[in-house]
Amino acid sequence: MTIRATVKGVGHYLPDRVVPNAEFEAIVDTSDEWIKSRSGIERRHFAAEGQLTSDLATRAALAALADAGMAATDIDAIIVATSTPDFTFPSVATMVQAALGMTKGYAFDVQAVCAGFVYALTNANALILSGQAKRVLVIGAETFSRLMNWKDRGTCVLFGDGAGALVLEAVEASGSSADRGILAADLNSDGRFRDLLYVDGGTSTGTTGHLVMEGKEVFRHAIEKLAETAHTALEKAGLTSDDVDWIVPHQANIRIIEGTAKRMQVSMDRVIVTVQDHGNTSAASIPLALSVGKARGQIKPGDLLVTEAIGGGLAWGSVVLRW
Known part of the structure; x- marks a missing residue:
């Protein structure tokens, strides 16, 4: 018997x-x-004054639970991927837990910037496979508009706010690549490149700080590393690019999305693209794209998906899952 972490709601x-x-x-x-x-970006959403990352995360969580036909009391754990928490601590996840009325289980945040949701999904999968949880609510939520330097035209126009969520549940499966659920994952980081994308604030400065990015260098690393991690995860699952129904990439830049798809030899009509409407929502971009892709009727049960992302750190990775 094999256990798979299967998507039940988005x-x-x-x-x-x-x-x-x-x-x-x-x-x-x-x-x-x-x-x-x-960038391919035409518009983005900004949180209202007083609207916190945890507020966005809670709204996305409620939508995912409704889609799954579950209540918060059915959930064992909450993982929130974010780089824009309401406070240094407590975690956004515990605030979502309270807002949902969930008094049991556990909740924590994951911080890997734009790769955060891939990291959170991989951690949720590990919790389910190890028996630490049966159902996990995985959320990506950001208010990146609060980290912008409004004098830097190269960065302030790129980012937006939003949240997306998945409900994962342990399901018995055959152990083959035909199973629904998470089939493989690949995570990477290299701290030597930390100066390419970072926020110049924190406990070291006593300020929130602003986002700083070396765009050309991030672009160069993204194309190479995203295609490589996607291929690695597919190999782990015993699959190839030909098996992929949809790439659901981090929505940072249409040129990165197109370049990665080309390297993977996947046509753009098999790529979920939302960057034009949302901008770069960091850890929220993949779950947002998954939710929108399902709502559009693109993503259907049984489809094979590859999600991939790269963010500050540099941190990058991918997940292969069957919907």
């Missing part, structure tokens, strides 16, 4: 405020065409 939440590219023309030297041509 949901997302986006703040009400939609910010089109044109809005940035008043604060930095940019234009709608400049932003679209370099």
